[in-house]
Amino acid sequence: MPPVPVPALVPDLASPDMLLRVAGVVVVGAIAGEWIARSTRLPRVIGYTLAGWVAALGGFGAALPFDGPVRVLVDLALGVLLFEIGSRVRLRWLRHNPGLLATSVLEALAAAVAVGFALQAIGQPPAVAAACAVLAIPSSAALAGRVAFELRADGQVTQRMTVLTALDTLYGAVALVLLDAGLAAAGAPDPRIALATLAVSLGGALALAALLALAVGAAARRVDLRHEGAALLVLGLVMLAVLGAQRLGLSTLLVPLLAGVLLRNTTERAWSWPRHFGTAGGLLVLLLFVVVGSAWSVAHLLGGALAALVLLGARVAAKAGVVWALSGWSRLGMRKGFALSLTLTPLSATALVMLSELQRRDAGFGAQVAPIVVAAVAGVELLGPVAVTIALRWAGEGPDAPAVVTARAA
Amino acid sequence: MSLEPFAPSRALTLGVELELQIVNTHDHDLAPHAPDLLRVLRGVALPGDIKPEVTRSMVELSTGICDDHRAVLAQLRTLRDALVDAARRLEIGLCGGGTHPFQHWKRQRIYAEPRFRQVSALYGYLARQFTVFGQHVHVGCPSGDDALLLLHGLARWMPHLIALAAASPFVQGEDTAFDSARLNSVAAFPLAGRAPFVTTWRDFEAYFDRMARTGIVSSMKDFYWDIRPKPEFGTIEVRVLDTPLTIDKAAALAALIQCIAAWLRAERPYVPGEDDALVYGFNRFQACRFGLDGLCVDPTDGAQRTMRADLLALFARIEGHAIDRHAEPAIALLRQSLQEDGNDATWLRRTYDRERQLAEVVRLQVARWAATDT
Numbered sequence: 101m102p103p104v105p106v107p108a109l110v111p112d113l114a115s116p117d118m119l120l121r122v123a124g125v126v127v128v129g130a131i132a133g134e135w136i137a138r139s140t141r142l143p144r145v146i147g148y149t150l151a152g153w154v155a156a157l158g159g160f161g162a163a164l165p166f167d168g169p170v171r172v173l174v175d176l177a178l179g180v181l182l183f184e185i186g187s188r189v190r191l192r193w194l195r196h197n198p199g200l201l202a203t204s205v206l207e208a209l210a211a212a213v214a215v216g217f218a219l220q221a222i223g224q225p226p227a228v229a230a231a232c233a234v235l236a237i238p239s240s241a242a243l244a245g246r247v248a249f250e251l252r253a254d255g256q257v258t259q260r261m262t263v264l265t266a267l268d269t270l271y272g273a274v275a276l277v278l279l280d281a282g283l284a285a286a287g288a289p290d291p292r293i294a295l296a297t298l299a300v301s302l303g304g305a306l307a308l309a310a311l312l313a314l315a316v317g318a319a320a321r322r323v324d325l326r327h328e329g330a331a332l333l334v335l336g337l338v339m340l341a342v343l344g345a346q347r348l349g350l351s352t353l354l355v356p357l358l359a360g361v362l363l364r365n366t367t368e369r370a371w372s373w374p375r376h377f378g379t380a381g382g383l384l385v386l387l388l389f390v391v392v393g394s395a396w397s398v399a400h401l402l403g404g405a406l407a408a409l410v411l412l413g414a415r416v417a418a419k420a421g422v423v424w425a426l427s428g429w430s431r432l433g434m435r436k437g438f439a440l441s442l443t444l445t446p447l448s449a450t451a452l453v454m455l456s457e458l459q460r461r462d463a464g465f466g467a468q469v470a471p472i473v474v475a476a477v478a479g480v481e482l483l484g485p486v487a488v489t490i491a492l493r494w495a496g497e498g499p500d501a502p503a504v505v506t507a508r509a510a
Numbered sequence: 511m512s513l514e515p516f517a518p519s520r521a522l523t524l525g526v527e528l529e530l531q532i533v534n535t536h537d538h539d540l541a542p543h544a545p546d547l548l549r550v551l552r553g554v555a556l557p558g559d560i561k562p563e564v565t566r567s568m569v570e571l572s573t574g575i576c577d578d579h580r581a582v583l584a585q586l587r588t589l590r591d592a593l594v595d596a597a598r599r600l601e602i603g604l605c606g607g608g609t610h611p612f613q614h615w616k617r618q619r620i621y622a623e624p625r626f627r628q629v630s631a632l633y634g635y636l637a638r639q640f641t642v643f644g645q646h647v648h649v650g651c652p653s654g655d656d657a658l659l660l661l662h663g664l665a666r667w668m669p670h671l672i673a674l675a676a677a678s679p680f681v682q683g684e685d686t687a688f689d690s691a692r693l694n695s696v697a698a699f700p701l702a703g704r705a706p707f708v709t710t711w712r713d714f715e716a717y718f719d720r721m722a723r724t725g726i727v728s729s730m731k732d733f734y735w736d737i738r739p740k741p742e743f744g745t746i747e748v749r750v751l752d753t754p755l756t757i758d759k760a761a762a763l764a765a766l767i768q769c770i771a772a773w774l775r776a777e778r779p780y781v782p783g784e785d786d787a788l789v790y791g792f793n794r795f796q797a798c799r800f801g802l803d804g805l806c807v808d809p810t811d812g813a814q815r816t817m818r819a820d821l822l823a824l825f826a827r828i829e830g831h832a833i834d835r836h837a838e839p840a841i842a843l844l845r846q847s848l849q850e851d852g853n854d855a856t857w858l859r860r861t862y863d864r865e866r867q868l869a870e871v872v873r874l875q876v877a878r879w880a881a882t883d884t
Contacts, residue, residue: 188536193601252617256546256600259534324867370869372537431550431599496545496622 118169126383128155129390143250145243146485148386152393153482161394164470165456170391172346177388178449179342179356180335180381181242183312185266186360187371193263199430200260207422207444208237208268212275214418218410219472227283231469232407234279235455236415238272240448240484241265246385247488249375255497257436261443261488264423266357269450273353276454277301280461305350309358312341316363325373328380335377353453392449396478404471411476412447419444435495442491446484447477513718513730516654516711519575519744522772522835523650526582526764527572528753529563529643530593530879531610533603538872540613540641542566543602544621550596557585560593564626565618565641569593569604575650579765579837586757594880603876606760607858608678608692608752609642611868615682636699642692643753645675647764648745649771654711657739661705661746662782663774664767665790668736668750669797669806670824673817674844675751675763676801677854680868689801689855692752693794701727702734707784714739736794755854755878758843765832765840770824772831779827785809801853818848 129148136147155161166174194201216233220226244265248258277298285294315337323330338356345355363371374381420441427437455473459466492498534541544566551560558573571593573585597604618641620630633640651657676689688694696702708714721727730738736750748767754760773779789807796804802818825832825841832841847853861871 190535190601196598196601254534254541254619256543259601368873370536370538370867370873372867372869432546433549436546497542499617499619 122173122387125151125387125390129386133386142489143247143485145246145250145385145389146482146489148389149393149481149485152390152395153478155390156394156396156478157398159397161397162391164395164452164474165459165466166391166395166453171456172343173384173387174391174449174453175342175346175352176339177384178242178453179345179352180338180377180384181245181388182266182269182353183338183356183360184375184377184381185241185245185262185269186357187364188262189266189361189364190263191361191365197430199426199428200263203423203426203430204264204267206426207264207419208271210418210422211236211268211415214414215411218414219407222407222410224407224472225468227465228468228472231279231458231465232411232472234272234275235451235458235469235473236411236447237275238269238450238454239265239419239444240446240450241269242385242388242450243446243448243485244443244488246389247485248492251489251492251498253492253497255495256432257440257443257495258492258497260430260432260440261492264440264444266361268444269353270357270361272450272454273351273357274302276457277305277351277354280458283462283465301350302354304348305345305354306358308341308345308348308350308355309362312337312355312359313362313366316359317367320369320371325371328374328378331373331377332380334373335380351457353450388449392452392477393481395452396474400471400474401478404473404475407472408475408479411472412480415447416445439491439495443488445480445487447480448484451477512722513715514741516651516657516739516741517744518652519650521650521652521656521775522768523745524576524578524582524764524768525573525648525650525743525745526576526586526760527570527646527648528586528606528757528760529568529570529645530753531605531607531643532567532569532597533605533610533872533876535601535603535873535876538603538869538876540565540567540610540618541602542619543600544569546600547593547596547602550599551592554592554596556592557588560589562621562623562626564621564629566621567610567613567618568641568643578768578835579761579840582764583757583761586761590757590879591882603873605872605875605879606677606753606755607643607854607875608676608690609681609695611680611858611862611871612683613641615641633699640695640699642678642695644692644749645751645753645760645763647748647751647767648740648743649748649767650743650745652744654714654739654741655709657744657746658709658711658714659782660771660774661737661739662707662709662786663780664737664746664748664770665704665782666780666786666809667770667824668748668790669793669804670817670821671748671763671767672750672794672797673801673804674766674821674847674853675754675759676798677752677754677858679855679858680862680871683868685859685862688799689853690752690798693750693798696734699734701732703736704787704790705733705735705738707787752854755857755875756881757879759847759854762840762843765835765837766844768835769828769831769837769841772835773828776831780810783809801855802848821848 129151132151133144133147136142137144162170212233215236216229219229219232244261281294281298285291288294316334319333325331342352345352423441424437532543544562561570563570571589576582620626672690678690678692681691737748740747786809789809793806804817805814806817806820807814832838
């Protein structure tokens with residue numbers, strides 16, 4: 101009897117060859133992570149990135165735009181992290197602390213404006229500068245969140261970092277949809293079509309996010325999500341929603357992030373599930389950062405180096421400047437304000453997913469933007485998490501150093 | 511190091527200290543935001559004080575010197591409102607309760623101050639496990655001898671006060687079966703329990719000198735007794751109360767202690783004796799374990815009554831003093847706890863039974879602490 105074909109959710113992922121490669125990446129990433137953790141006391145996520153980075157250096161990097169199983173993997177992993185981060189954003193905080201609201205809006209705006217102008221000043225075409233400006237808005241919420249998780253950091257800097265990175269990812273993802281619509285309108289005979297596309301993109305993402313939030317809310321009321329087994333239900337729901345967004349052509353960043361934010365802000369009830377969904381989530385995180393770390397090539401780096409440096413300089417200056425300048429108003433204090441401004445510097449997975457989206461829509465235009473963004477990401481990929489680690493420790497939000505115990509009483 | 515002299519203070523004045531929990535608003539675990547909270551409050555004019563405590567997820571507020579229940583409640587209200595306002599700006603929660611129901615001691619961070627670091631180095635995990643939250647009530651005394659007399663007189667009521675204030679049934683995610691599990695953590699310290707039975711300040715100084723000579727203690731802070739004299743304030747300090755879930759309960763408990771002290775001073779209803787210690791441990795255990803339903807043995811005749819029955823009889827006996835000191839609303843509130851609501855441990859258990867999630871219990875504790883209408 102001929103074998104019955106088994107329908108796979110993602111056929112490529114299920115092929116033996118692909119699974120072998122995934123297993124290989126897991127082993128290499130895990131070894132690199134342990135090596136980093138033991139030899140430097142830095143978060144493992146730096147080891148994962150380093151493994152990818154070295155692979156790219158040897159010419160084995162993941163190709164952009166992310167495609168096939170790699171795309172599925174990156175979207176899923178990032179989606180899971182963004183959902184979790186979104187579910188930590190309490191919008192009422194922005195109402196109670198207007199300084200924080202101003203920080204959030206202005207750091208994103210300043211980054212975009214600074215990058216846009218700086219790139220035009222060195223001769224980049226306006227459209228390329230605009231696209232780079234949009235991609236410079238989000239900080240790496242996933243990376244920052246993972247570093248904080250591994251350090252077990254807690255305090256005002258950590259809490260604000262989560263909110264600011266989640267919100268600028270949200271602004272960035274919305275700005276990308278708008279940019280897309282703008283580009284479409286410029287080329288379309290009827291601007292109304294572009295407007296309709298925009299409405300469908302944003303409305304669709306919101307609707308799917310609301311569905312996910314409802315489903316998770318319903319699950320949370322019936323099972324105890326503090327247990328890793330029960331939390332897998334949430335993980336599964338998030339994955340379904342992200343895959344749904346992929347199929348429907350909606351933003352795979354917006355859907356999970358919005359769902360998290362909706363869940364957190366539509367009810368007061370305490371949500372608790374294992375952070376990053378325990379071991380299963382940890383596996384996705386490892387794969388994500390190895391892949392993202394490898395998504396560059398020497399050719400990209402050489403092609404975009406100068407513009408990337410300008411982009412990074414403008415972006416860091418704008419973000420750090422705003423965060424630091426407003427740290428008094430937002431009641432954080434100058435020292436912690438400086439630490440917080442450092443945590444917004446990483447540029448990573450989110451920017452690459454946004455770049456991939458851009459490339460898929462318009463390959464020609466994407467090819468102009470890619471070298472700059474890829475070079476910028478590759479340039480700070482390893483520095484970013486180190487900066488976050490140093491900032492959180494410097495702010496005193498890492499665990500205590502072990503106390504010296506003496507036998508002496510009093 | 512010798513004991514500082516007893517600084518006389520006006521008899522029966524009150525001072526209240528409350529140790530509060532700082533929690534995040536995500537999963538409501540303890541969160542180390544004390545330095546930020548104190549920074550936001552810097553420069554705000556307040557009665558009393560707001561200070562750091564041994565771990566960074568605790569903060570302590572204290573009133574100034576108060577004459578009666580009304581003054582205590584007014585000051586606590588001002589302090590509470592300022593704290594809640596600052597907490598909102600930082601998106602953190604503050605709440606009462608003697609323990610955090612599911613925090614893990616290992617994750618607690620020691621406050622960066624020499625004394626706290628020293629305590630942490632000496633006591634190791636005990637210092638972190640000592641992440642418990644109490645209410646301390648100071649009662650003014652004109653002399654050291656008065657202070658010791660009041661201390662031993664009040665000792666008989668410690669179990670009852672424990673039962674009334676108990677608000678720590680959950681520890682590390684489990685129901686301990688105790689109404690006040692917090693006091694079990696205090697018991698781990700070497701100098702916890704009852705103060706020695708000395709009745710004059712001169713004898714107390716001699717006792718302190720003997721202890722200091724052994725090198726075990728260097729100041730009164732090294733004694734973790736249920737009630738201890740605080741010579742530099744000119745007070746005795748009642749330390750057995752769990753931090754209540756509301757400031758109204760906190761003010762009422764302080765007022766009750768003041769009324770008992772006034773009654774003891776004015777009527778000397780019994781003479782405290784060394785034999786009181788015989789039943790003290792039993793009564794204290796009953797109060798911690800069973801709360802208001804616990805049995806209390808009378809040291810003079812061995813009669814057994816519930817804490818609840820004893821307290822209702824006490825309220826009747828001190829009524830005149832309560833009226834003199836404007837404490838009737840306080841006694842009324844406590845009487846309601848006895849007859850209907852139970853103590854705060856009852857509230858915590860009922861809330862958990864309804865919500866089936868400890869994080870949700872903490873969220874409701876935060877809401878209860880901030881509620882301005884209570």
